[in-house]
Amino acid sequence: MPSTKSKRGEVQLFVHSICCSESSKSLICLVMPLVNPDIMVWARKTAGLTIEEAATKIQLERHKLEKIERGEDIPTPSMLRRMAEKYRRPPVTFYLEDIPRKSNYGTDFRGRAKEYTPKEEAHVSALLRYAQSSQQLIRATLELEEEAIILPFVGFLRQKWNLPKEAGSVKQRLLDMSTSQYKESVSDALGGLDLVLGDECTRDIYHAQPNKAKSFKLLRASCERSGIFVILKNDLGSYHTKMSSNLFRAFVVADEIAPLMVINSGDSEAAKSFSLLHEIVHLLLEQTGISDLELSNPIEKFCNQVAGQWLLPSESLKAVWTGDQSRLPELAGMISQLCEQWNLSHMMVATRLHQEGLILQEVYSQLMEVYKFEWERSRQHNQKKSTGKQDGGPGYFTTQRSRLGEGMLHFADRMIQSGGLTVSKAAIILGVKPWNVSKLLNPK
Structure with a gap:
């Protein structure tokens, strides 16, 4: 059975591997990074999501997401993919040591x-x-x-x-x-x-x-x-x-x-x-x-x-x-x-x-x-139209x-x-x- 040992920033997984000789075995230590809980919180908040909204979007119970954000649990790869999509961040972001500086948009x-x-x-x-x-x-x-x-x-x-x-x-x-x-x-x-x-x-x-x-x-x-x-x-x-x-x-x-x-x-x-x-x-x-x-x-x-x-x-x-x-x-x-x-x-x-x-x-x-007033009324009218089905309108690629x-x-x-x-x-x-x-x- 693999054994695990966790500490801030990394998790060590010990696994057995079979070498060329069937009778010999060696112990290999694989070091894998842990997601940074502070980054998880930052990514959610900068996506404009509350803890409840985020849990719903990534199909996760709120208490489980809270545990992940406190560093008490580790998200699965599928969870991370959903988080990356909903938070609009590349997956590698979650492994950074520090919260990124705010981008310069001019x-x-x-x-x-x-x-x-x-x-x-x-x-x-x-x-x-x-x-x-x-x-x-x-x-x-x-x-x-x-x-x-x-x-x-x-x-x-x-x-x-x-x-x-x-x-x-x-x-x-x-x-x-x-x-x-x-x-x-x-x-x-x-x-x-x-x-x-x-x-x-x-x-x-x-x-x-x-x-x-x-x-x-x-x-x-x-x-x-x-x-x-x-x-x-x-x-x-x-x-x-x-x-x-x-x-x-x-x-x-x-x-x-x-x-x-x-x-x-x-x-x-x-x-x-x-x-x-x-x-x-x-x-x-x-x-x-x-x-x-x-x-x-x-x-x-x-x-x-x-x-x-x-x-x-x-x-x-x-x-x-x-x-x-x-x-x-x-x-x-x-x-x-x-x-x-x-x-x-x-x-x-x-x-x-x-x-x-x-x-x-x-x-x-x-x-x-x-x-x-007329501009706002027109904007709201167009917004309502865009929510409904528009048969015969331009397709996705044309748009x-x-x-x-x-x-x-x-x-x-x-x-x-x-x-x-x-x-x-x-x-x-x-x-x-x-x-x-x-x-x-x-x-x-």
Whole structure:
């Protein structure tokens, strides 16, 4: 019978093995690591799960999970696999000696970050881990295949201002600018946007598209041609993990070789376009981070200003605006006409009117209350629709291809074909199981 001896950090198993000679036996000592109870607790909590929720998800009685977390019991391999899946951590994590340091996701530009629940933050953290893992694998593959190229637009503004990469220095620079310097900086940033988007996606071409979805598709394709990977995602693979744009609108890894964006797929098409332009400005500033609807942070205000100016320039707005501020219904009607004409959102047009001094603060506040109410009602309606069965809707692989984008799909397919990327690593980049990679990249 094997004997066991346990102590903190390891378990020793003594087993007999038969040597070449049937009459001789030797004693072999195998040392296997124990899972770290502190890591088990940390992994559960950072997944946003209570002890009861975790026990239910991993199909384990609560008292047994409590014993494991106290170090009084050892989980079986099947338990560990379920924990790794539900906690969204690789199995090797449970054997670490110390709790990992918090990952650096760049700057959190969200204004309401402290208001989110632990479960909401756990979902966001898992999404950011996926994004960073994908980005790091993409960059490593490009370097290995000797295809790594420094993209000139990443850090374009930061270098022009001769600033270090820290967000604090950029923020202070914006605060210290005079009005004329600020306008000049917005103009510089608009030049940076044109550098990224090129001649195939000018403002006029964008506005000439038949609808908002086509306009966003045009913007996204231009970004991908410039070397930016643009993913649309707002969940971790199930409806229960959906994240609204109140939680996050976009995330960008401002890498000079393989910049990657995640845009909230649950947002409207017009909002996606605005977020994409907003995140390009983050790339120009070389600022990795996550954004929501924050309006007070100087960096976010600047990114919003530039995105708004690109979509609706001052001269164009003033040339067509004849709204009467005293009649709110007529004012709202004119805004709707501009939205339809230029494929823009109501909130964006109202904000630009306010920025240009064409509507008063009181009128702007009233309009924004109406638009936010309508947006929330539309979001809830779409959320209810998504919970039901949608016969005839796009299939899983069609949806995944749309979310990953042509840039990501082409990169993965090309690198697999050249041998620069294994199917397993491609699965990590694409966020699917290895056996689904071929179906995803090669639709019938």
